[in-house]
Each structure stands twice: as structure tokens, then as C-alpha cells.
Amino acid sequence: MKIVIDGIETAASPGEMLLEVARRLGVRIPTLCYHEAFGGQGVCRLCLVEVTAGEVSRLVASCTYPVTGEIEVRTTTPEIERIRRHIIMLLHRRAPGSEFIQELYREYGCQENVPAPDPDERCIMCRLCVNACEAVGACAITAVDRGTDKRIDTPYGEASPDCIGCCACAEVCPTKAIGVSRAAGHYTIWNREFELERCAGCGRPFTSRPCQERIARLSGQELSGAQLCPECRKKQAGSRVALSMIP
Amino acid sequence: MAIEPQQAAAQRPMEQIVRRYPPEQRYLLAIMQDLQKEFNYLPREALGLTAAHVRVPLGKVYSMATFYKAFSLTPRGRVSLRACDGTACHIKRSQVIIDELRKCLGIQPGETTADGEFSLETVNCLGACAIAPVLVANHKVHAKVTAAAVREIIKSYGGRVDEPVGN
Ligand code: FES
Numbered sequence: 001m002k003i004v005i006d007g008i009e010t011a012a013s014p015g016e017m018l019l020e021v022a023r024r025l026g027v028r029i030p031t032l033c034y035h036e037a038f039g040g041q042g043v044c045r046l047c048l049v050e051v052t053a054g055e056v057s058r059l060v061a062s063c064t065y066p067v068t069g070e071i072e073v074r075t076t077t078p079e080i081e082r083i084r085r086h087i088i089m090l091l092h093r094r095a096p097g098s099e100f101i102q103e104l105y106r107e108y109g110c111q112e113n114v115p116a117p118d119p120d121e122r123c124i125m126c127r128l129c130v131n132a133c134e135a136v137g138a139c140a141i142t143a144v145d146r147g148t149d150k151r152i153d154t155p156y157g158e159a160s161p162d163c164i165g166c167c168a169c170a171e172v173c174p175t176k177a178i179g180v181s182r183a184a185g186h187y188t189i190w191n192r193e194f195e196l197e198r199c200a201g202c203g204r205p206f207t208s209r210p211c212q213e214r215i216a217r218l219s220g221q222e223l224s225g226a227q228l229c230p231e232c233r234k235k236q237a238g239s240r241v242a243l244s245m246i247p
Numbered sequence: 248m249a250i251e252p253q254q255a256a257a258q259r260p261m262e263q264i265v266r267r268y269p270p271e272q273r274y275l276l277a278i279m280q281d282l283q284k285e286f287n288y289l290p291r292e293a294l295g296l297t298a299a300h301v302r303v304p305l306g307k308v309y310s311m312a313t314f315y316k317a318f319s320l321t322p323r324g325r326v327s328l329r330a331c332d333g334t335a336c337h338i339k340r341s342q343v344i345i346d347e348l349r350k351c352l353g354i355q356p357g358e359t360t361a362d363g364e365f366s367l368e369t370v371n372c373l374g375a376c377a378i379a380p381v382l383v384a385n386h387k388v389h390a391k392v393t394a395a396a397v398r399e400i401i402k403s404y405g406g407r408v409d410e411p412v413g414n
Contacts, residue, residue, distance in 0.1 A: 138304075139304030139305075139306045142307055143310055144309065144310060146313070147371070154306065155305050155308075156309070160305075162304055162305065162306060
């Protein structure tokens with residue numbers, strides 16, 4: 001079906017999320033809680049756009065809005081900008097420690113926010129980390145408590161035996177709220193320390209043992225002694241292909 | 248890891264409660280309610296047993312246990328005082344009640360007195376907004392509570408209350 005985004009006509013398949021259609025078209029809509037791997041969550045509301053169907057216009061979160069008919073979309077209007085600025089003010093009050101949020105704050109010309117309860121806070125509670133942890137099958141971190149006390153944590157705030165040290169949570173976090181501290185041969189995440197295993201090819205330390213085991217299990221392979229880092233694996237695959245092409 | 252005989256004995260009643268239910272995720276809440284009723288809180292080992300029984304990661308069980316105000320992760324006192332601070336009660340000045348409870352018992356919401364007698368919690372809504380502000384003491388509902396009523400309630404459960412000076 002045909003839809004119009006910021007005056008540009010494009011085709012969308014029914015049920016496709018509006019944000020994804022816009023991205024394909026190259027139209028930039030700011031997002032925080034959206035990630036390609038998990039789809040829209042509708043948590044941060046930053047991806048707000050105006051959708052007009054026939055006579056009616058309304059504001060929707062584009063990451064959770066499935067296209068079902070012919071619509072006209074505007075991704076920026078004075079009204080949207082005003083609301084977005086307000087959302088950024090709220091996010092900034094919650095997570096003033098995040099550089100990403102600080103940047104948005106400046107970009108949208110926000111001013112004079114109410115003092116934040118915790119000036120170092122970086123988490124905006126978008127739950128992307130929880131989704132990532134669940135996707136790797138660990139479920140080591142979840143939302144704990146409720147209301148203003150709600151936070152992301154491991155059970156009892158202790159090192160979780162379910163954590164495999166994959167750092168997927170820190171990787172997907174849009175505001176860099178999850179700390180990974182590294183020391184020679186070790187790293188610590190969510191209070192749990194992991195030893196770095198070295199790559200059998202280049203000798204560079206690259207991941208934890210539990211993480212390797214999980215990957216092996218997920219891909220239905222035996223974990224043999226020597227493990228290669230992603231780069232060495234790529235090189236190996238490349239040379240295999242190259243060799244196979246030699247007649 | 249070897250389990251001490253004492254520890255094993257303490258686990259038995261927990262296990263019995265957990266095993267009352269089929270090992271399915273949908274019984275998670277029911278199991279936790281039974282555990283809370285039996286022990287007056289959710290012991291750590293019990294949460295572990297529950298998670299293993301219904302085959303749900305401990306993280307999710309812990310998330311649920313901390314979400315519902317009906318559960319407590321630390322032992323509640325002999326008398327559990329739950330002050331409602333939902334919207335209606337809040338407007339009806341539940342803060343005054345909570346402040347009075349704090350002052351009389353010398354504890355903050357979420358804490359238990361050192362003698363294990365009283366524990367104080369705030370809850371988000373008890374569904375009894377018409378009689379706000381509400382205070383529940385061991386399942387007994389007290390309606391339209393005042394600061395003076397708070398002192399009487401504490402006394403009726405054997406608590407000692409210093410009378411306010413000057414009035
Ligand atoms: S990106 Fe759509 S609500 Fe966060």
C-alpha cells in the first residue's frame with residue numbers, strides 16, 4: 001500500500017511498522033528504546049509522529065504503529081517538536097549522567113530542567129538490556145522493584161550465576177548505562193568477574209568461557225579446545241573460500 | 248556443595264509448599280503467595296526452589312517478588328502495618344499517617360522494629376478509597392485514620408507510644 005512520509009510517497013506492506021518504513025526511506029526519526037533485533041517497545045515515545053488518515057490526525061509512536069491503510073505522515077511539526085522537547089526534558093531529569101541524553105538535550109534546545117534526583121544516573125529504563133539478556137537465554141537481569149524505585153538489576157543485586165558475561169546488555173544500551181570494567185585478562189559486569197579467554201589464532205583476549213559455551217550450544221556445536229576471535233574466524237573463512245576457488 | 252542437615256530441614260516445608268503445584272509457570276504467583284503466608288516473607292532459598300520448580304529464571308521470579316507489595320523479601324514483624332499511599336489516600340493526607348507511624352515506631356517504610364514486633368510498609372492502593380486514609384494492621388482494615396488513631400492502633404497491639412508533648 002502507498003503511504004506518504006514528509007511528502008515522499010513510498011510503498012509499505014500491511015502490518016509493517018511505520019518507523020521501519022521511514023528508515024528504509026531514509027527519513028530520520030529519533031529513537032531510544034527501539035532496536036532492530038527486538039522491534040518497537042513504545043517505551044521512550046521519542047519516535048512520535050503525526051499520522052493523518054482521512055480527516056483525522058493523531059500522534060503515535062512510530063515504532064509500534066503498524067501501517068494498515070493509506071496514511072500521510074509528518075515526522076516533524078511544531079507540535080511534535082514541542083512534545084519531543086518535553087519528553088527529552090523528562091528523560092534528562094531521569095538520566096542526566098548520560099552523554100547521549102545530554103546531546104539530545106542540547107540539540108533540542110532544552111533549558112533549565114528541574115534538578116535531577118540522581119545526577120549520575122544514565123539509565124532511562126527502556127528495557128533493551130533486559131530483552132537482550134533474555135534473547136541470549138540468560139535472564140540474569142530484570143526490572144526490580146516498582147514505581148520510582150524501579151531499576152534494572154540482578155537478583156539481590158549480586159553476581160548472578162545466570163550471567164554469561166556476553167555484555168549484550170551493555171552493547172544495546174542506548175545511554176551507556178551499564179558499566180563493564182576491564183583489567184588485564186579480566187572484566188567485571190553486574191558484579192560478576194569473568195576471565196578473558198584468548199583467541200587461538202592471534203592470542204588476543206576476546207570473550208568469556210561461559211559465553212563461548214552458550215554460543216556453541218545455541219549453534220548446536222561442540223566446544224572444542226581452540227577458539228578463534230571473530231576477526232580470525234572471518235580470516236579463516238575467507239582463506240577457505242579463496243582456497244576453494246583455486247582450480 | 249554439601250547441604251547441612253539443618254539447612255535441609257529448613258528446606259523441607261518450603262519444598263512441600265512449592266510441590267503442591269504442578270511445575271508450570273502459571274503457578275508462580277500462587278506458590279509465592281503460599282510461601283509468603285507461611286513464612287511471613289519470601290526466603291531466599293524458597294525463591295530459588297520456586298524458580299527451579301516452575302523452570303523460570305531466578306531473575307524473573309525476583310522481579311515479580313519485588314513488584315508486588317503483597318510480598319516481602321525480609322521477615323515482616325508480628326504486626327504488619329500497611330499504610331495506603333494510593334492517590335485517594337494520598338489526597339486524604341496519608342503522609343500524616345505515615346509520618347506518625349515512622350515517628351512512633353522509629354522505622355522507615357520497608358523496615359521492621361528491632362524487637363521484630365512491628366513492620367511498616369506503604370502500599371499503592373488497597374481498593375478502599377471511600378474510607379481513605381486506610382491503614383491495615385494484620386489484615387484488619389482501619390478506616391479514616393488520624394494521627395491519634397495511629398497511636399491507639401499501635402497501643403492495641405502492645406506497642407509503646409510516647410504521647411505528644413504540648414497538646
Ligand atoms: S523508539 Fe518508539 S517509543 Fe521508543
